[in-house]
Amino acid sequence: MPTSNRILNLFVIVFVFIAKLHSISCSAIFSSDPYAQQQLDRISKLPGQNFNVSFAHYAGYVTVNNESGRALFYWFFEADEDPSSKPIVLWLNGGPGCSSIAYGLAEEIGPFHIEEDGKTLYLNPYSWTKAANILFLDSPVGVGFSYSNITNDQLNNGDKRTAADNLEFLLEWFKRFPQYKGRDFYITGESYAGHYVPQLSQAIVRHNHKNGEVIINLKGFMVGNALTDDFHDYLGLFQFMWSVGMISDETFKQLNVFCDSQSFIHTSGPCDKVLDIADEEIGDIDMYSIFTPPCTANFNRFSRLLKQKKKVGLIRRAYDPCTEQHSTVYFNLPEVQNVLHVHKKNSPSKWETCSEEVNENWKDTPMSVLDIYRELIPLGLRIWIFSGDTDAVIPVTSTRYSIDALNLPTTSPWRAWYDDGQVGGWTQEYNGLTFVTVRGAGHEVALHKPKQALTLIKSYLSGNSMPKLKQVSDL
Numbered sequence: 359m360p361t362s363n364r365i366l367n368l369f370v371i372v373f374v375f376i377a378k379l380h381s382i383s384c385s386a387i388f389s390s391d392p393y394a395q396q397q398l399d400r401i402s403k404l405p406g407q408n409f410n411v412s413f414a415h416y417a418g419y420v421t422v423n424n425e426s427g428r429a430l431f432y433w434f435f436e437a438d439e440d441p442s443s444k445p446i447v448l449w450l451n452g453g454p455g456c457s458s459i460a461y462g463l464a465e466e467i468g469p470f471h472i473e474e475d476g477k478t479l480y481l482n483p484y485s486w487t488k489a490a491n492i493l494f495l496d497s498p499v500g501v502g503f504s505y506s507n508i509t510n511d512q513l514n515n516g517d518k519r520t521a522a523d524n525l526e527f528l529l530e531w532f533k534r535f536p537q538y539k540g541r542d543f544y545i546t547g548e549s550y551a552g553h554y555v556p557q558l559s560q561a562i563v564r565h566n567h568k569n570g571e572v573i574i575n576l577k578g579f580m581v582g583n584a585l586t587d588d589f590h591d592y593l594g595l596f597q598f599m600w601s602v603g604m605i606s607d608e609t610f611k612q613l614n615v616f617c618d619s620q621s622f623i624h625t626s627g628p629c630d631k632v633l634d635i636a637d638e639e640i641g642d643i644d645m646y647s648i649f650t651p652p653c654t655a656n657f658n659r660f661s662r663l664l665k666q667k668k669k670v671g672l673i674r675r676a677y678d679p680c681t682e683q684h685s686t687v688y689f690n691l692p693e694v695q696n697v698l699h700v701h702k703k704n705s706p707s708k709w710e711t712c713s714e715e716v717n718e719n720w721k722d723t724p725m726s727v728l729d730i731y732r733e734l735i736p737l738g739l740r741i742w743i744f745s746g747d748t749d750a751v752i753p754v755t756s757t758r759y760s761i762d763a764l765n766l767p768t769t770s771p772w773r774a775w776y777d778d779g780q781v782g783g784w785t786q787e788y789n790g791l792t793f794v795t796v797r798g799a800g801h802e803v804a805l806h807k808p809k810q811a812l813t814l815i816k817s818y819l820s821g822n823s824m825p826k827l828k829q830v831s832d833l
């Protein structure tokens with residue numbers, strides 16, 4: 359670290375220390391100089407981190423609405439190497455109600471993952487910080503450490519407010535990190551973020567157009583196992599469950615009769631009944647990764663606590679409840695929250711991986727976001743959709759039906775892609791959209807296939823097709 363940098367850090371540490379001595383609460387520390395505020399958000403070392411890292415990282419709040427006092431929590435990691443030349447990738451988890459810190463950061467693409475003890479960190483060798491600067495955002499309010507100062511405001515969330523607040527977040531975030539203004543910017547996410555990601559992209563495009571400015575230099579977006587179009591997603595889900603042999607012929611038929619035109623997150627009574635029958639038939643498996651054992655098989659001491667009712671179409675729980683347990687312990691440690699600059703007085707009293715309250719009170723959810731794809735594809739954004747092919751929540755068949763509904767001409771036909779000589783999955787390129795499957799990955803692709811997921815983000819950011827099998831002559 360250059361000396362000047364170290365002095366600046368020292369200054370910040372002393373400043374924070376003095377502020378604490380004078381018992382000014384953390385939230386009162388605010389500097390109007392963006393670089394000073396940035397340094398206040400900087401994290402030196404986390405509890406349980408027994409190693410040094412080469413990259414800088416920052417966490418804190420950005421106010422997205424002054425009147426209500428809505429503030430979103432972010433954690434930003436500079437790329438391992440050469441951050442000043444790399445793009446920024448924003449990662450969003452879905453739910454609705456799930457934390458991007460809990461899933462994206464701590465068990466998928468982030469540099470820090472948590473050991474079984476819930477106290478110790480280890481470095482993820484396949485972190486996406488090897489390819490880009492990564493910004494994790496907990497949205498909307500009521501999720502993770504994000505909050506609103508209006509009582510029970512976590513009951514007023516929906517797709518519309520989430521997109522508007524996330525746009526506000528980015529505009530304010532770039533004020534705090536002005537050195538990144540205009541940098542190539544990409545949005546990624548999975549599951550219900552299949553709504554958030556295109557909706558935020560649309561909001562940015564419209565904002566840039568209206569204001570004639572490109573502070574947020576959006577170049578494209580990529581979503582995985584993404585809720586896209588309720589009709590086609592359900593069609594594909596029922597077909598997937600039937601074809602892998604999880605449900606009976608009779609239930610398959612009934613699902614297609616009673617559930618085919620339903621909203622994915624708010625189902626009707628008759629459809630619910632058939633979904634319950636399907637649940638019974640499926641038995642106790644992990645819908646997020648159908649060929650791997652559920653957590654209860656390995657961690658009997660937790661089984662009673664965690665045995666939640668599994669439900670077809672439930673998209674908030676993530677693959678491994680055991681992994682979730684580790685982050686629930688870690689992010690509830692007061693010493694961890696201090697280092698992360700959490701506003702303890704205002705943020706939700708207990709940190710949860712997913713908020714049921716947010717999920718159950720969701721206000722607006724369109725049945726389809728395909729219209730946004732139709733609006734954005736002609737603008738030349740780089741749009742990729744990927745799918746872990748052993749997920750039975752939003753399976754590969756759902757995504758294929760949804761893409762098919764866009765009627766895009768094929769530019770490069772279906773083929774296998776390779777990772778170290780093995781088929782990593784399959785890919786097809788359309789005019790304006792690239793589709794990639796990841797073989798053997800569940801709902802959280804980077805959790806199950808971290809190496810292949812890193813290959814995916816590298817190909818995406820470089821603008822190249824997924825790797826082909828290297829011919830002997832190439833070697």
Ligand SMILES: *[C@@H]1O[C@H](CO)[C@@H](O)[C@H](O)[C@H]1NC(C)=O
Pocket residue numbers: 408409410
């Ligand atoms: C981390 O860096 C500090 C300061 O340079 C050094 O004292 C310490 O030994 C390093 N720790 C590890 C685990 O390398």
Ligand SMILES: *[C@@H]1O[C@H](CO)[C@@H](O)[C@H](O)[C@H]1NC(C)=O
Pocket residue numbers: 421422423424526530
């Ligand atoms: C909140 O107010 C501050 C100070 O006036 C301003 O800089 C900021 O842009 C406002 N935030 C939003 C989200 O409007």
Ligand SMILES: *[C@@H]1O[C@H](CO)[C@@H](O)[C@H](O)[C@H]1NC(C)=O
Pocket residue numbers: 385386421424426427428429507704
């Ligand atoms: C929420 O209210 C507290 C005081 O109760 C204040 O310190 C904090 O800045 C407010 N948050 C926002 C985002 O306005």
